[in-house]
Structures are given as C-alpha cells and as structure tokens.
Amino acid sequence: MLVAANVSGATLHARCTAARRLSTLVNVAEAPEPELLRDPESYARLLEHVREAVLQGVPGPRPPRSVVSDSWNRSLAARVDPDEGEAPFVFDTEALASLREAHPLAPVLPVLRQMLVSIADDAEHVMIVTDADGLILWREGETAQLLRGDRVGLTEGTRWSEAAIGTNAMGTALATGEPVQIHSAEHLVRRYHTWTCAAAPVRDPETGVLLGSIDVSGPLRTVHPAMISLVTATAQLAEGQLRAHLAVRDERLRRVNMPHLEALRGRPGALLSAGGRVLAAQACLLPSTVDVRRGGGTVALSDGRLATVEPLAEGYLLRLSSGGAGQRSRLRLGYLSDGAHSTTVDGREVPVTLRHAEILTLLALHPNGLSAERLALQLYGETGNPVTVRAEIHRLRSQLGAQVVQTRPYRLAADVDADFVRARTSLRTGSPADVLRVFRGPLLPESEAPAVREERESLTAQVRQVALNSEDPGVLWSFWETACGVDDLAVLDALLETLPAADPRRAAVSAHRARLA
Structure with a gap:
C-alpha cells in the first residue's frame, strides 16, 4: 500500500519545483492556468460557468482547455451523465487482491511509496494507482480524506475511465496517454467539482502498452500547478524500475535458454523474449523485435527473410536460413x-x-x-x-x-x-x-x-x-580540410605557394596561417 505523510507547504513547493525540472513530458500549453495558484476557488467558479455554457450550447466566458473539451466530447459520447454520474463499483476486496498481485505495477509499489509520500501536503491528498482500464487498485491517504473519497466513489474497486465516469485526471491520462491535471468543474460530473487531481500514465517498457496511471487527488485548496510534474516524474521513475526488472528477467532467460541457441552449432538463430525482442543472436543480423505469434511457427522478417520460431518454457528460439552455400x-x-x-x-x-x-x-x-x-x-x-x-x-x-x-x-x-x-x-x-x-x-x-x-x-x-x-593545390586542400592537416604549418605554406592569387581559397588559408603565427 502507498503511505501518506505530513510535509510542510514549503517542502512541497520545493519538491514540486524539483520534479518539474525532472519532467519533460508535460505539455505546458495544456496546463491549468496561473489563476489556480493565485485564487483556486475563484478559478473554480469561472470553470463552472464555462462548463454550464458548453453543456447548454451558449457562449461562455472563455473556452475550456482543448484537452478538457476533447475529454468532455468523448465522455458525452459514452453517455456519461454530467449531473448524476457516479464511478461504478466493479470488484470487491477479495477479487481485487488477486488483481493487485498479478498486476505489472505491483513490483514497483515500494518505489511509488518513496516518491508519492513526498507529495502529501499535510496529509490532505489521496494517492491512487489504477490499471489500464481505470480501475483503482491501490489508494492511500489520511483517514479524513479517504472517507471523503469514499463518499464520491474514489475508492479501490471502482472504475475511473472516461467512459465510466467522464473527464477526470486518471481516465483522461489513460485516454490520451499523456499527463494531465483536472481542476474542479473541468470534471464533467458535478459531484467531483470540489476536487482537484493530477495523473500520469505508466507504460510497459517492453511493449509500450499502457499499464495504468498514477494519480494525486485532493480538495480544491490543496491544488498546486506543479503537481502534474510530480506525478509525471513518479511515472517516469516507475517505468525506470520496470526496465530494470525487465533487464534482470532478460538476463535470466538468456542464461537458462542459451543451450538451445548453442545447439544450433553456429547456424543462424536467436533467442527471443516472450514479446519477441531479440535477446541473443548468432550468425545473423536481426531487427530488435520479431513479430511472433503465440505457439510459434513461420514468421516473415521486415526484410522478407523467413524464420521458424519455436516456443521455449519462456520466450522463443528463432531459426533462420543462412542463404546459399558459400555466401x-x-x-x-x-x-x-x-x-x-x-x-x-x-x-x-x-x-x-x-x-x-x-x-x-x-x-x-x-x-x-x-x-x-x-x-x-x-x-x-x-x-x-x-x-x-x-x-x-x-x-x-x-x-x-x-x-x-x-x-x-x-x-x-x-x-x-x-x-x-x-x-x-x-x-x-x-x-x-x-x-x-x-x-x-x-x-x-x-x-x-x-x-x-x-x-x-x-x-x-x-x-x-x-x-x-604533390604540389597540387587540390590535393593539399583536401588534406588541409582534415583534422590532420588543419593546423599543419607546412601544409598551409605549401597551399600559399601553389594556390593562384585569384583563388578564393587563398584568403582563407592566409587568414588561418596568420592566426597560427
């Protein structure tokens, strides 16, 4: 489970600033506006007017951010009720336990704890990890905030995809594949207008597919514009740990399966991961990934060569024709x-x-x-x-x-x-x-x-x-253009002797020779 901690506002600000420097994924143009920091409650009232105008189809005080507008369109197309919508409860505690245990993010929870603990401000945030469908798998925070979350369905076992509950940081981050911060009435469903949240997606380093999202949610007065950078940095850290775990698995797979490759006795072949990544190859050049089907069989490489893929206990053995004899x-x-x-x-x-x-x-x-x-x-x-x-x-x-x-x-x-x-x-x-x-x-x-x-x-x-x-100005010039001849005084002098007075190259050589004198 994730752990919340009390830290001062000054500490949070310092850590937010550091995380903002770490993050390179946040689209600044789509970030909430500076009014958030100056007066979040007034900004929330403005957003409420914007939302009502959009839903009623009348001119509003300003347009919503494009990331919010696009999300509202997707949510309304999924028939989410803006006034009565509620996050559906999908799994009970018993079923959720097995999902948590099998989820790819489970091994990196200790790292997430370490990072997410530092973004709790006076224990007023709820910190959440979802799966790729927006199902809340883990949630942690101060008791009062957890109870507040319970009242709006912000709890383990509920689904927070856009199709289920409309625009929210977790669902929108999963829908767009980008970090996002959603404040107050930018949530399509009214019951979440007293909340502010920021979330970032996490991807599988092997396949690139979405694994889930990391979210920080809290009451309006806890909003901080740099929170999006913090969750982004946390997601990057999680992906880094997943890559480290993947490297360990790859090395173990290579060690266990190398006898299969050695049994080819120098003939072209390779060991592949379960996802088709090339872990080791002999007597052939291959792309970094081979498109394999479950159960193996014949596959065509990107350059037209054919190979046979045989399933192993983990991963695959690829056999490739080496071409004509003597080639x-x-x-x-x-x-x-x-x-x-x-x-x-x-x-x-x-x-x-x-x-x-x-x-x-x-x-x-x-x-x-x-x-x-x-x-x-x-x-x-x-x-x-x-x-x-x-x-x-x-x-x-x-x-x-x-x-x-x-x-x-x-x-x-x-x-x-x-x-x-x-x-x-x-x-x-x-x-x-x-x-x-x-x-x-x-x-x-x-x-x-x-x-x-x-x-x-x-x-x-x-x-x-x-x-x-050679006493040939063309040959001398070619040598002078290399790192070997650029500062060679003998070469420069030879060029000055052989280049005609009208040759424009002579001025460049003369100037360079003067700088070296």
Whole structure:
C-alpha cells in the first residue's frame, strides 16, 4: 500500500519545483492556468460557468482547455451523465487482491511509496494507482480524506475511465496517454467539482502498452500547478524500475535458454523474449523485435527473410536460413573520419563500440587472423589480458554474427571493404588525388590502442607526405580540410605557394596561417 505523510507547504513547493525540472513530458500549453495558484476557488467558479455554457450550447466566458473539451466530447459520447454520474463499483476486496498481485505495477509499489509520500501536503491528498482500464487498485491517504473519497466513489474497486465516469485526471491520462491535471468543474460530473487531481500514465517498457496511471487527488485548496510534474516524474521513475526488472528477467532467460541457441552449432538463430525482442543472436543480423505469434511457427522478417520460431518454457528460439552455400557477408568499415565511425554488414549499419571498432580494424589489417594473445597485446599493450579479448570477441560475434567474425584464430570471414585498407592500397598504386579521395580523416582518432595508434600515425604521416610532394593545390586542400592537416604549418605554406592569387581559397588559408603565427 502507498503511505501518506505530513510535509510542510514549503517542502512541497520545493519538491514540486524539483520534479518539474525532472519532467519533460508535460505539455505546458495544456496546463491549468496561473489563476489556480493565485485564487483556486475563484478559478473554480469561472470553470463552472464555462462548463454550464458548453453543456447548454451558449457562449461562455472563455473556452475550456482543448484537452478538457476533447475529454468532455468523448465522455458525452459514452453517455456519461454530467449531473448524476457516479464511478461504478466493479470488484470487491477479495477479487481485487488477486488483481493487485498479478498486476505489472505491483513490483514497483515500494518505489511509488518513496516518491508519492513526498507529495502529501499535510496529509490532505489521496494517492491512487489504477490499471489500464481505470480501475483503482491501490489508494492511500489520511483517514479524513479517504472517507471523503469514499463518499464520491474514489475508492479501490471502482472504475475511473472516461467512459465510466467522464473527464477526470486518471481516465483522461489513460485516454490520451499523456499527463494531465483536472481542476474542479473541468470534471464533467458535478459531484467531483470540489476536487482537484493530477495523473500520469505508466507504460510497459517492453511493449509500450499502457499499464495504468498514477494519480494525486485532493480538495480544491490543496491544488498546486506543479503537481502534474510530480506525478509525471513518479511515472517516469516507475517505468525506470520496470526496465530494470525487465533487464534482470532478460538476463535470466538468456542464461537458462542459451543451450538451445548453442545447439544450433553456429547456424543462424536467436533467442527471443516472450514479446519477441531479440535477446541473443548468432550468425545473423536481426531487427530488435520479431513479430511472433503465440505457439510459434513461420514468421516473415521486415526484410522478407523467413524464420521458424519455436516456443521455449519462456520466450522463443528463432531459426533462420543462412542463404546459399558459400555466401559471404559484406563488411564495410568507414573509420577514416573526423567524426563518428561507421560499420555496416550487408548494407545495414550496426552501431559498435570504440573497442569493437579497434578489434575490427586490427583483424582487417591481419586477414590471416590473430590469436587472443596477439590481439590483447595490440589492443592493450603489455598489460593486455587474453581473457578480456575473448569476452569482447564473444560480444562482437553476438552483434555481427559468427559468419563475420570467426575464431581459431580470430579473423574476419566476410568480404571486407575498409577505407583505411583502401588508403594503404592507394598509397602504393594510386595517384595523390586517389589517396586523398579515400583519406577523409585520422583512423579512429579517439583510440588509444597501441597498434591502432601506430597505424593511425603511420598512415597520416604517409598521406601528409604525399600531399606535400604533390604540389597540387587540390590535393593539399583536401588534406588541409582534415583534422590532420588543419593546423599543419607546412601544409598551409605549401597551399600559399601553389594556390593562384585569384583563388578564393587563398584568403582563407592566409587568414588561418596568420592566426597560427
């Protein structure tokens, strides 16, 4: 159960301000107006006039907020009675207990307690958690406020969807999927006009579907404009905890089911969660989620490939055809750049860490392969540990596929197109212009791996010398545009010697040279 606590108004204001900074989901344009803070009761009377005018179809003192107007339209279409409506009682205590136990938000209640306790102001708020249909599962607050809630059906087992009881923070947050604050006569049903409430939806981190809402409700005089930010921050915290729980479940599922994947003996396949998320893969590239049907069967991937999905005790095993015999993957490495590096497999970009990019670089430079010991030395120097290398290779094979990175020794078994290898080839066989067409920046400039650093410095030095020897302003300009040449005085001087006086590039070079002098 959630626990209420007494905190001062000053403390609440400070915590409201902090939560407002935390929240990025609140639509400020749709927030209640500043009159709430200055004079909530006068604002409530204004809202009453607005509501009556809308229901009677006559001009009013002002239009309702669009979020409220849309909610009123949905509620009236569901035949909610604005004057006599009442939240329906759906489940008794015994039935509610089993629903609570099975609900996905039950594991994060301790976190909700910690957050929601801090938003009770003199114990005059009722704090509520609903399911996705607006059923109140948990409610907590000071006794007098709970009794006040009982009188209007604001209690466990009642349903507060818009279709059941009209516009209210819980139901409207669930209907829109966005946090919302509803004050006084913005509630469609008259009996709730003495209440103010704020609610935010909570979503399943795996599927994105709504799980329920978190709400804070109280009498008009307890309204605070930042309450919507507080419930939003609480919902974000709950979703974060659900993601943490999901990660634990994923790891357990991987550990338990990995023997099924290993039994494929290197053939393309993957472990999937019950929702179809890819938890581990070998010898294939897959989207992050596969559309699976209960019971498994044949599924078509987004790129047209067919796969067979077999149910496991938890999740699924996916088997994928590897294509024609002898077919090799295409690995493209774009690592000569002043910016981010790029890795693609069969035309699909795969985000890899700097460490994995370093491994791919070294394997591309050693097509016959490297042992774990040699690779550790080239990556880490004398302190390198082969065990660390083996772990990194395992992760890389899981990401790119065993058909790309093979073992004994570690080597690339794909058709490799690496820009730094092409640059080396151009240095031997091409013209200076060919070299500079390939060389667009230093090799993995952030890498501190000894062998990569050595290759970077050697390649840069050779390209620099080619540019200087060329006496070609186009080649020199291309090298100057890279991070390697931008502040190179020799390159700048060579450009000033070779660029014609009328060339507009000469002024830029001259100005930069002057700044470095």
